[in-house]
Amino acid sequence: MIVMRAISSLLLVWLATPLPSEAAEIAPDQRRSGSTFMAPETRAMQDDDTSNPGMLWVLDGQALWKAKRHPSEKSCTDCHGDISAMRGISAKYPAFDELLKRPVDLEQRINLCRTRHQDEAPLADESRELLALTALIGRQSRGRPIEAGSDPRLASFVAKGRDLFMRRQGQLNLACSNCHDDNWDRQLAGSSITQAHPTGYPIYRLEWQGLGSLKRRLRNCMIGVRAQPYASDAPEIVELQLYLATRAGGMTIETPAVRP
């Protein structure tokens, strides 16, 4: 009888405890970069600029930064000067665009620069050239803290991004938060789930055998939960990137990072 009562009271306690899927957001001092989940070999690969394959894109980016664009005969250097002037810039992205009245990510900003100031067609998403310029600009902010989302005009977009992060979606009916807030310390098919802080994009992902943007990574996750991925120019994907950046606010930028 006593045993029965003990079991039923235990059951009551268990029922009253929130399920793991209802767990809270990660406390700021508990946040960890994806690189802390990696094998020491992969971390060593990232930390040495002569073994980090992402640096090959940075090298390409340096040539593109100085290249004159044909119709306008203007290079990036003509307006922005030496690439070192871009230190700290990528830390602020996605950032508010005055003309579009909405946030744009760094790739979109580069393409806006091309269409507005260089009379050039935008570069294709995930193209080597666009990734090279993004990696080069991102590299200038390595070691700096992420600062995106401090602009008050972005507040409503951050909130929308947060809703998307918390919303269940896809055939598997999973929200981003179900894995990355609630189960980040566990494994999925032998791989670490991690906390999903965008500290090193664009990343050289060993699985991809190449460099890829945060948008590509987000599409991967969405396909994983069998949801319809957002188009690369959809406002939702920028809002989600913006929320992720504010969620990782203050964490150190590692661009170009290496991930398994």
Next chain:
Amino acid sequence: MAAALINVPATAKRGDIIEIKALMSHVMETGYRHTETGEVIPRNIITSFTCHYNSVEVFRADLFPASSANPFISFFTTATESGTFEFKWIGDRGFQETASANIIVS
């Protein structure tokens, strides 16, 4: 856009064992993959890598379709005299790239 990243110590003592690292930008397409319409993507890999130290070959490697994209090769050699390391990558479709780095041996 081919690019190489080379890491050779700038200085060394005579007789030191030094590590050389070479990273080359290349897709290393295996030749075993197909497009969405079923056509084979032709093989496009680096087949050979060599390193000469003052014109003496100190390292050679043959590469095959199982090598990763952007192959990273690291090896050790003994620092004998000041001079130049010359690296050469040869591959399919007439791919040929060279790079060099200097070392001062005291």
